[in-house]
Amino acid sequence: MLPSQVIKSLFERIQSLEDEMLKLAEEAEETRRASSNIIRLGVVEEAKAKTVKVKTGKNFANNIPFFVFAAGRVSHYRRPSVGEQCILLNLGSGDNLNNAVALMGLPSDQFPCPSTDENVVMTDYGNGMTETYDLDAGSLTANYPGGYNITADITHVGNAELTGNTNRTGDLINTGNIVSTGGFNHSGAFAVTPGGSGSVPSFGGGMIITGGDVVVDGMSVKFHFHIDAEGRPVGKPQ
Secondary structure, three states, X not given: OOHHHHHHHHHHHHHHHHHHHHHHHHHHHHHHHHHHXXXXXXXXXXXXOOXXXXXXXXXXXXXXXXXXXXXXXXXXXXXOOOOOEEEEEEOOOOOOHHHEEEEEEEOOOOOOOOOOOOOEEEEEEEOOEEEEEEOOOOEEEEEOOOOOOOOOOOOOOOOOOOOOOOOOOOOOOOOOOOOOOOOOOOOOOOOOOOOOOOOOOOOOOXXXXXXXXXXXXXXXXXXOOXXXXXXXXXXXXX
């Protein structure tokens, strides 16, 4: 082979290697760019029923689904808040962030942790509604400013202390003593029956009845007549 042919072949080989290196460099850059979009931080710009719009840097992920705690036989729902920080997981990689899903739950300056006590598990629902469980004391403290509605049968074991009025609809069945240190105001029928052991009701102290009567075995305390020795009524009780 002539020297000129050798040189030409060498240059062609070098050119081929250079083209191959450029191709590898482009592929490496594409891989780097794609990998940088696999996991990104973002902020919720808009939240809908099942999707969110997330801003990450100067880019947007539009109408992507967001994670919840559970979505099977046990399910949970919480719509993300605008301004909430999240992690974008780009399932399709590349530049198309609309293939991503949003993993919520990153604290931020706008939405900080409700507590940083190592012994506390706390949920802050906003508007003053909180649930705080103390791991050491084993106690749960709940604040429900808007009320707490339960539809269920309830079995309670232990003492109960109530502050405030108690309004009931239905019967109150009590198998123990009722001890009251305040007044007793009652409207409606009032019946007292002996206990199963033969005990009878008793009242200690006086009783004042105004505008009413007491009837014992059909005899009125207020309207019955006294009878003299000859069986004649002598007058109403005074």
